[in-house]
Amino acid sequence: MQPHGTPDNRRRLHPGTTVILAALLLLAVAIAAVLLPFRQQLRQQLAHRDASVLAALVQQRLSEPRPGQAEDPLAAVLDASVVPELPGLLELHLFSPEGRPFVTLLGAAESRPGHSPWSGADNIPSSPSPRFLQGPPPRMDLWLPLRPNGQSEILGIAYLAFDASSLASEFEILDRRLARRGGFAFLLVGSLLAAALALAFQRLEAANRKLAARSHELEAANRELSLAARTSAIGAVASHLVHGLRNPLAALQHAVASGTHPAEAADPARRMRSMIDDVVRVLRDEQGIDGFEIPMDEILAEAARKARLQAPEAASIQWNLEAKPGPALDNRAANLCLLILENLCVNAAQALHGRGRIALAASPTPDHGWRINVEDNGPGLPEDARQRLFIPQASSKSGGSGLGLALSRHLARQLGGDLLLEDSRPGLTRFVLALPPPRSPATHHPSLN
Numbered sequence: 001m002q003p004h005g006t007p008d009n010r011r012r013l014h015p016g017t018t019v020i021l022a023a024l025l026l027l028a029v030a031i032a033a034v035l036l037p038f039r040q041q042l043r044q045q046l047a048h049r050d051a052s053v054l055a056a057l058v059q060q061r062l063s064e065p066r067p068g069q070a071e072d073p074l075a076a077v078l079d080a081s082v083v084p085e086l087p088g089l090l091e092l093h094l095f096s097p098e099g100r101p102f103v104t105l106l107g108a109a110e111s112r113p114g115h116s117p118w119s120g121a122d123n124i125p126s127s128p129s130p131r132f133l134q135g136p137p138p139r140m141d142l143w144l145p146l147r148p149n150g151q152s153e154i155l156g157i158a159y160l161a162f163d164a165s166s167l168a169s170e171f172e173i174l175d176r177r178l179a180r181r182g183g184f185a186f187l188l189v190g191s192l193l194a195a196a197l198a199l200a201f202q203r204l205e206a207a208n209r210k211l212a213a214r215s216h217e218l219e220a221a222n223r224e225l226s227l228a229a230r231t232s233a234i235g236a237v238a239s240h241l242v243h244g245l246r247n248p249l250a251a252l253q254h255a256v257a258s259g260t261h262p263a264e265a266a267d268p269a270r271r272m273r274s275m276i277d278d279v280v281r282v283l284r285d286e287q288g289i290d291g292f293e294i295p296m297d298e299i300l301a302e303a304a305r306k307a308r309l310q311a312p313e314a315a316s317i318q319w320n321l322e323a324k325p326g327p328a329l330d331n332r333a334a335n336l337c338l339l340i341l342e343n344l345c346v347n348a349a350q351a352l353h354g355r356g357r358i359a360l361a362a363s364p365t366p367d368h369g370w371r372i373n374v375e376d377n378g379p380g381l382p383e384d385a386r387q388r389l390f391i392p393q394a395s396s397k398s399g400g401s402g403l404g405l406a407l408s409r410h411l412a413r414q415l416g417g418d419l420l421l422e423d424s425r426p427g428l429t430r431f432v433l434a435l436p437p438p439r440s441p442a443t444h445h446p447s448l449n
Contacts, residue, residue: 016197016198016201016204019197019201020193020194020197023193023194024186024190024194027186027189027190027193028186031182031186032182035178035181035182039174042174046167046170046171046174047130047131047167048130050130050140050167051129051130051142054142054144054162055142055144088162088163088164088165089106089160089161089162089163090106090107090139090161090162091104091106091107091112091159091160092105092106092158092159092160093105093112093159094156094158094159095156095157095158096156096157097154097155097156097157099157101113102156107161112159113159129142130142132164132167134168137163137164137165138164138165138167138168139161139162139164140161140162140164140167141159141161142158142159142162143157143158143159144157144159144160145157146158292330293328293329293330293331293438294328294330296323296328296329296370296372297321297323297362299329299334299337299341299362300321300322300323300341300360300362300372301321302338303338303341303342303345303360304319304321304358304360306338306342306345307342307345307349307358310342310346311349311350312354313350313352313353313354314346314349315354316354316355317352317354317355317356317357317358318356318357318358319357319358319359319360320358320361321359321360322362323361323362324362324363324364325364326362326363326364326368326370327364327368327370327438328438329435329438330438333415336412336415337415337433337435339408340408340411340419340433341360341372341374341433343404343405343407343408344374344408344433345358345374346404347404347405348374348375348376348378348429351378351379351429352376352377352378356377356378357377358374358375358376359373359374359375359376360373360375361373361375365434367436368437368438369434369435370433370434370435371432371433371434371435372432372433372435373422373431373432374430374431374433375428375429375430375431376428376429378427378429380425380426380427380428380429381421386424389405390405390406391406405419412433412434412435415435415436416436417433417434417435417436418433418434419433419434420432
């Protein structure tokens with residue numbers, strides 16, 4: 001239950017808005033990644049600038065000639081370190097060339113570093129080494145090698161700590177300028193980027209709307225094609241029923257006209273009832289929702305049983321059934337396959353006139369489909385019949401419609417397979433029913449759904 005005043009559907013950001021915000025965030029990160037190292041580099045340059053000026057003042061004081069400087073180098077170092085012109089000097093400590101603390105001239109001795117940053121006189125660089133500390137108060141530490149009169153010899157190392165308030169003010173001014181320039185770049189580039197992305201998403205949405213409209217049209221066309229396929233398949237099954245009913249109806253008509261005993265008319269009636277029940281079962285299963293699988297050996301056995309029921313000649317014929325292990329067929333495909341095999345077996349039995357052999361052999365194909373051979377050792381098909389075998393034509397059999405093989409091939413193609421005459425000569429006629437791999441259980445067969 002939603003509380004009063006709370007909307008059922010929360011507002012969500014449009015995908016295009018989310019992408020634009022993410023792009024702007026990446027742009028901000030990129031600008032910051034460029035400006036922050038540049039800001040640090042400028043700060044170091046400003047600190048080195050002030051350090052160089054302070055070092056020049058000390059070095060100039062140290063280089064001025066003074067009486068007694070040659071006799072007392074330590075006095076010269078002490079005199080050069082105390083420079084009145086040094087602004088904001090907070091601490092002043094002297095170290096020996098080896099880096100050991102020597103004397104504190106300004107500030108507390110406890111605050112001086114224990115050792116200089118250099119491990120010996122050979123490692124001392126020629127330039128000053130500044131370090132800016134944010135504070136408060138802001139200060140700059142400066143390590144300065146002392147070389148009097150341009151000599152290369154190091155007389156000592158001076159550690160000076162200055163008040164860096166003016167340098168901190170420059171840093172603040174620098175930060176404000178960089179922030180303004182970064183903000184201007186972000187607004188300019190971000191506006192162009194957002195406008196380009198917004199335009200791209202508008203075009204993408206327009207394309208999506210067109211695609212949705214096309215998809216709707218294709219879906220409607222697919223429904224029409226599916227309806228046409230269902231109508232065609234149902235018509236094929238109905239035609240198969242009509243074709244199969246012609247012989248029993250002819251026999252029943254003959255029995256009635258000749259005044260035959262009612263028991264002799266019962267067999268055609270039973271065959272008609274069986275065919276009607278089979279077709280009704282096929283249509284019912286095709287319209288059903290739940291499916292089940294039927295092994296191929298059961299399909300072959302049922303096809304032979306149906307053929308013996310439909311064709312009285314089949315009772316005295318030798319039957320050979322062989323089904324190698326392979327995938328089972330779902331009940332929808334099995335029903336149509338059974339109709340095809342039943343028609344082929346009835347034709348073979350009628351061609352043998354009750355004497356001979358019919359063999360049904362099923363073997364799986366490499367792609368997990370099926371190849372089903374229906375053979376008989378009858379006289380074979382005439383040449384003119386082979387040329388027009390799967391074309392509706394006048395039947396040469398009494399009561400035949402001439403549609404049986406054409407309907408069987410149509411049903412085979414509804415399954416995604418085909419029906420072919422592979423061989424026909426005296427002593428051997430072989431039809432081959434090729435079936436595709438079985439569909440997944442969740443996929444309905446498209447023919448009659």
